Amino acid sequence: MTAIVSHPVLHVLGLRKEFTIRARGHAGILTAVDGVDLSIAPGETVALVGESGSGKSTVARCLTRLIEPTAGSVQLDGRTLGGLGWKDMSRAYKDLQMVFQDPNSSLNPRMRIRDIIEEPMRLHLQLSAAARRERAEELIREVGLDPMHLDRYPRELSGGQRQRIGIARALAIDPKVIILDEPTSSLDVSVRGQILELLQRIQRERNVAYLFITHDLQVVRKIADRVLVMYLGLVVEEGTTEAVFSAPTHPYTRALLSAAPVAEYGAVKERFVLSGEIPSPVDLPRGCRLAGRCPLVQPQCRERQPPLLLVPQPVAAQPPATPGVLQQHVAACPPAIAAIEDNPALTAIPPTNRL
Numbered sequence: 001m002t003a004i005v006s007h008p009v010l011h012v013l014g015l016r017k018e019f020t021i022r023a024r025g026h027a028g029i030l031t032a033v034d035g036v037d038l039s040i041a042p043g044e045t046v047a048l049v050g051e052s053g054s055g056k057s058t059v060a061r062c063l064t065r066l067i068e069p070t071a072g073s074v075q076l077d078g079r080t081l082g083g084l085g086w087k088d089m090s091r092a093y094k095d096l097q098m099v100f101q102d103p104n105s106s107l108n109p110r111m112r113i114r115d116i117i118e119e120p121m122r123l124h125l126q127l128s129a130a131a132r133r134e135r136a137e138e139l140i141r142e143v144g145l146d147p148m149h150l151d152r153y154p155r156e157l158s159g160g161q162r163q164r165i166g167i168a169r170a171l172a173i174d175p176k177v178i179i180l181d182e183p184t185s186s187l188d189v190s191v192r193g194q195i196l197e198l199l200q201r202i203q204r205e206r207n208v209a210y211l212f213i214t215h216d217l218q219v220v221r222k223i224a225d226r227v228l229v230m231y232l233g234l235v236v237e238e239g240t241t242e243a244v245f246s247a248p249t250h251p252y253t254r255a256l257l258s259a260a261p262v263a264e265y266g267a268v269k270e271r272f273v274l275s276g277e278i279p280s281p282v283d284l285p286r287g288c289r290l291a292g293r294c295p296l297v298q299p300q301c302r303e304r305q306p307p308l309l310l311v312p313q314p315v316a317a318q319p320p321a322t323p324g325v326l327q328q329h330v331a332a333c334p335p336a337i338a339a340i341e342d343n344p345a346l347t348a349i350p351p352t353n354r355l
């Protein structure tokens with residue numbers, strides 16, 4: 001179950017990625033992404049958070065077909081991807097661009113900035129050389145740089161300037177969705193805020209949707225409409241940023257927020273600590289993947305993987321809806337949800353009003 005988006009620009013169902021790995025001479029299957037559903041509305045920002053190794057970048061790489069997913073369906077602006085011929089595929093992928101964590105390695109050091117920005121236009125748009133040139137100048141201004149930078153090489157720019165070029169390149173063919181994988185984490189703290197503001201301005205002006213991957217919960221709070229929390233290849237909680245930050249429900253989310261600095265946390269600061277080792281993605285436990293680390297574990301948790309269930313909401317705390325998105329706060333932890341239902345301080349919305 002995921003949020004219901006009336007006209008999603010990106011709609012992903014059951015995305016799965018397994019890697020075949022060899023360890024100590026034996027082949028094994030590593031499940032990096034284990035059936036992820038997500039929908040994004042036009043102009044919406046959805047954050048994907050979770051510890052290192054939870055599968056966030058693998059989701060991004062599958063969606064942009066840098067790697068081939070093992071299973072799942074992806075619809076981009078109503079078109080089902082996969083099974084398309086090269087030409088249709090290339091046309092479809094024009095609408096989905098990616099900005100990487102490290103602009104040093106994602107920009108070709110041997111190309112001038114002008115050629116880096118013009119390259120996707122050459123591949124996807126039928127433009128004359130003069131029109132491409134003019135568009136590159138517009139784009140570089142749009143990301144806050146002077147057109148004189150077009151004749152430079154990536155090494156002649158600062159990290160923040162290089163990330164602006166990464167964004168200009170992603171915008172060059174006017175995509176509907178941009179996947180940003182930790183776009184600010186390699187940058188100086190002073191530059192991060194500027195890049196986030198730039199991304200927000202671009203979104204307002206172009207109505208582009210973002211799938212924003214980050215470890216930084218402060219960034220999530222600042223820019224995301226909704227948030228998906230991943231643990232070992234699964235989404236364990238999803239909701240509006242407001243709902244997830246003010247009433248984190250899954251013990252994994254509670255631990256993530258508890259470990260974050262106080263200013264990032266919307267409600268009462270609690271100390272919620274997980275103990276024990278993260279299971280190997282090559283040998284995942286049968287039931288809840290957090291069972292070995294969870295202070296609230298119960299015997300039934302080890303029997304089967306809990307599904308995502310609706311979290312009862314206090315009636316007064318209904319978050320404002322993003323247009324076209326029927327908000328749902330869901331978490332894959334029946335004991336935590338039962339504890340809310342048993343709490344008389346919270347009035348659960350009748351089930352008929354939840355969907």
Ligand SMILES: Nc1ncnc2c1ncn2[C@@H]1O[C@H](COP(=O)(O)OP(=O)(O)OP(=O)(O)O)[C@@H](O)[C@H]1O
Pocket residue numbers: 019021030031032050051052053054055056057058059281
């Ligand atoms: N090419 C690959 N071959 C084998 N295993 C891989 C490959 N790429 C990723 N993995 C594994 O898949 C799992 C998910 O990795 P992924 O990079 O998606 O995590 P992540 O959530 O992006 O982590 P981080 O926050 O550190 O970037 C990890 O266990 C990782 O080791």
Ligand code: SF4
Pocket residue numbers: 250251252288289290291292294295296297298301306332333334335336
């Ligand atoms: S289902 Fe059980 S083990 Fe898993 S997070 Fe909830 S309480 Fe903990």
Ligand SMILES: [Mg+2]
Pocket residue numbers: 056057058
């Ligand atoms: Mg990653």
